[in-house]
Amino acid sequence: MSKIHVLDIELANQIAAGEVIERPSSVVKELVENALDANANNIAVYIVAAGREEIRVEDNGEGMSKEDAVLAFSRHATSKISSKFDLFHIKTLGFRGEALPSISSVANVELLTSQGDVGTLVKIKNNVLTSEVARSRKGTIVKITNLFYNTPARLKYLKADYTENANTIETFTRLALAHPEVAFSLYIDNKLRLETSGRGDLKETIMNLYGLHVAKNLVPFSYKTPDYEIEGYLGKAELARSNRYSIIVNLNGRNVYMPKVQAAIIDAYHDFLAPTRYPFVVLNFKIEPALVDFNVHPTKKEVRFSKETELRLALIRLIPETLLQTDLVARPYQSEPFIYEKKAEEKYEQLTLKFEDSVKEKESPIIQERESEVLPQRPLEIKKGDDSVIKSPFLQPIGQLNLTYIVCEDGEGGFCLIDQHAAMERINYEHFQDVLSKPKHVRSPLTPLLIDLTAAETQLLTKDKLELLLTVGIKLVPFGINSFRVEEVPIFQKGYDEELYVRDVINIAINENELDLTKLYREAISSMACKASIRANQFLSISDMKNVIDSLSKTTNPYTCPHGRPVIIRFTKYELEKMFKRTGT
Template identity: 45%
Template structure:
């Protein structure tokens, strides 16, 4: 589960990464007698190992160019043949990353993204930005997915640096169905409080929002609290930061630039430039690709100029 959690910002739902891990651990920290057939082992510092994976995997992926390459028909293009886009592509295809890391190296590591330069030249269907790259190829940028990523990282940053709690100026009352109210437990209310939202009972099947993070004013406060509450009530395992981030992702989606919205060249370029400053620019918060690339070689191959 730690691996899937670490890939959360990089893969769409129901997509699963293929990962091979090789650990070098002191034998004294490993219990091999947990299972009679030795199919399971137990680490004495499982939580520390889990945190290493949560820190290490995003660090490696953030420093790796994860541009989704456009899938091309291997048989080439003829008038009577199939379309260039043959099958829905896997979201992320990248080279295998190898390396040895210690706890200290992980703590000191910094995300370094490759330097990319894209120049916007147009827009397709009011949805996809067309931009040329410095190597003679071009990319398509999903403007909604790009705006989602930009807003998501912006609001996550605000949440991380500004933990001030305020009381809503206008009283905020959340009404619930009896079936929903039955799911409200002290444990779930405590999880909400860890996200900065404090609720108190207010009549029958209603709750008053007593405290809310100051940065949440960037959103519709009611919708934000309702989103958090919905996530908490329908989960068995509670991770306050994960719940908060999922709510931020949902609100970022609703606040982002939409498809079928015409942009000027300047607006397109500004969006691309902002996207490339993100920590994880290649996917939206839900794991969909923001950029699909067509290399110069891809173009030459499509027009049969490569000799193959």
């Protein structure tokens, strides 16, 4: 007797549901995508008890005939594709014909639909399908109840209500961002939680979903080639997150995961955010369907794009250029005003401030300017830049705070704080970039330099990586089994620690599995710029401060250090008056 047999349709659908329907948010995604494919421009989602009891999706799309409404619950029944050619030119969100049969195999379903005349009501309860004529407006209403009633293990796997609701909100948010031309509304336990206008304005949609603060800190981004178009918004540093979930990429109206694109966005923000922070980005891509393969993952979440490398390089170049076209000077953190309710029985004593007549210099206020003889330091070396690249407003240094921050008047009634170490990092970083871009930027080490590695490290230092090291001025020649002789190092500045630089860069090359020229170049220069810069707790004279400000204003990106920390924070006249309650006086 044969051991192999064909599974019955009910069991096959339940297996498919295990891949497609993981939780209530998966149901919402599939049903909303069906509504979008039906050309709906108004979609409402209702959730009861985190989706365990009921999920309802209403749309004003094209609707279905009675025959199509019944056939839609058959496995692999779809109106989206009809041939192999269509599979590689997909223009819809769904195409496999798995969603409705998968959902109906693990829940009870009611589908009410109409094309504008006679409506149809299809019910599936305990995997038994019935249909009847019903009155309905044009569009479709799908109601899901008792989700996972026949798969107790899956039901037990669901998280707490607030967690499942959060997943549903996240799914709903990404669908709305991918389709700003559609009006969406989400109700959870009969309360309206999210709503968009459907006017086609992506920034308005972001404001509806994330609030005014996010919308005010966005920079528009657009790029177009013959193969693809990109429209969206880049978040400023104020919107940085602790995880990468706010990097939202939509492709042809579908929220997708593209690892190389996400990595490119993070790399492009390298100069603007700290290493542990991630940007808020919403980008909508329109790509010729023939260049994209959506049939990779069961949920169609991950896709492949034939020109992904080209796209990655474009993003790494264009995102910094776009961000630098706007004002990126950091602002002080704003907190809610403290309101104290005075009690009748409380009594107050007059506050008296006592000042000593004779104050020693070391006890003087934190903001100070001293004669250079008091605290001798080595001369501050500033590398001059191109005089034509001045972006900052007029800044006049007036002192130093904690021997770390330069205090400046901004010429408009406010003041700025400049982190002297971060500023010099930025100045040196761009100076070293200029050095490495010149054809003759290397020389032999001042003293013979030999680098010893472990056997494992030698294996990881491949020929390709040795060639990449040449681009940052380091030429290594094998010298024994696990040793290399350094023949060339870059000419950065007089007296820098050549061995420390070489070892740092080699360590970067060894520990990165997928190392490219851009990343190695950036990391090498960042490491050198940090070590060559003045430190905190170092005294600067007024003339030194002026040199720092002058050189900083000539850099391409005076707003952040190479590691993404802010260089300058500005307190405007308006913000100061607001803090002291002087607005309007």
